[in-house]
Amino acid sequence: MTAEPTGSDTSRRTLLKRATVAAAVPTVASLLGSFPGTAAAGDAPDLPDYAPIPAASVGPALNADGYFVGRVKGNLYWVTDTYYQAMFLTTREGVVLVDAPPTLGHNLLRAIQEVTRANGKPSRVTHLVYSHSHADHIGAASLFGKHVVRVGHTETRRLLRIEADPNRPAPTVTFDDRYVLRVGGERLELAYHGPNHSPDNIFVYAPDYATLMVVDVLFPGWAPFKGLAASQDIPAWIKAHDIVMDYPWRTLVGGHLGRLGVRADATTQQQYVADLLASTRAAEASVDPAPFYEKYGPTGNSWAIFETYLDAVATTAAAPVAAKYTGVLAAADVFTVDNAMVMLESLRIDFGELGPFGVRP
Structure with a gap:
């Protein structure tokens, strides 16, 4: 496990120091090699060229298994494969995981094992929090078995019951507005502030670590994903930026890409959106x-x-x-x-x- 900065050390200077573009991003050829019958990128004709990625936008290097896991602070950790992110708390009773992106998949299990072996905490995931219902963020939820407590918004359960996707079992514990999840001496504050990216997207705040996880709203160091993050309610998605800034967080887990966010990242994206509007x-x-x-x-x-x-x-x-x-x-x-x-x-x-x-x- 690569150690993460703690507390106020999670700063732009720290992020810049550890940014390594070449090491952090898997090659297209290596990704395509996972899919039989696909051509290498060099075989594709007339692909456009784009501007180089700023070093400040890239996160830490991945390990040989294709992921990075690091400490945010204390018992709070994050995992990335440079495309998606998840967050987890280790407690004396087990692990509380927030989201299970399928691109991370079994690497989430490896990351949790790596951390809990090092800190002597139980490795079993006892609780799985869903940020929202979309498959690209919780499509590996079934990997954690039938006995994990699944927590999500009431609308998330309704949507997942309609989808009936075996990879995304519906939440067993739901809430409408606010819910405090307490496990093994740790806590997460879950809140629903109305629709934004999706009808059910929630805010997950770890107050003891000044860390906020909100998915598909902010993209630290990057322009928002295609179509304003494929969001279903654009005015509410724009408003969600202001709600994010109302929280007293120092570290942001945005659900995508290769690094954590700091408040300056949120300010920059707010300005991008205002300029675009x-x-x-x-x-x-x-x-x-x-x-x-x-x-x-x-x-x-x-x-x-x-x-x-x-x-x-x-x-x-x-x-x-x-x-x-x-x-x-x-x-x-x-x-x-x-x-x-x-x-x-x-x-x-x-x-x-x-x-x-x-x-x-």
Whole structure:
């Protein structure tokens, strides 16, 4: 196990010091090698080039099994494979795990064994907390057996009962607003602040360690994932950034990518989102819809009008934002057009800013 900084040592300087780009990220060829019949990346024609990943965006190097496990502080640990993250508490009664991403899978068991052997705590996972119902974050939940206590929001249980996925057994303990999970002298404060990324996404706070885990809202060091993290309620997802900042955390577990977050990361993403919102509004006001109506209106192809106009607005909106954040947030040049498109759709259908598709005189 690689030791993690504790308390206030979980700082940007510490994260920068341990960032190693080449060692932390598995090669595409090694990933594709896991899937029979897939071609190596070098065989794929005309793949685009993107800006280099800033060193500050990358986390610690992975071990030979493809994961990193480290201490946040005290009995609180985190695990990553550079794509997904989980968090766990070791207690005198067993382990409390938050999320079970399938890309980590059996490496979660290895990480827990590694830690508990070192600290002399029981290794059995007694409680598994679900951040939300999505399979990419809890799709390995079945690995922990039938007797683990599964804790999640009431809506998570409803959704998982509908899905009936054997890899994601429904929670056995649920709550509506707040729940304090106490196990073996440790505690986690679970809270539901309404829908954001998903209808059931919760906040998991470890007050003794000033650590917050909230998934698919903040992406420390990186631009948000495609389509504003594929979120279902964009206004609520934006509001969730403010709720995150209301917590007195020093360390953030965001559920994705290779490193922990600090408060400066949250501030940077808030600014990215604010800039994207402002740029999208400006682009909607500046892009003339007339050429799109003139070209496709006579043909009766309404979808072509929408497609070309919305694409033009999203591309216009994304350009200054991607330019500003390239080199600041990793992959700002990868997903900002997609993020602008989703922001534009939210402006139209959530905020009622319809542009040329509004009520006409």
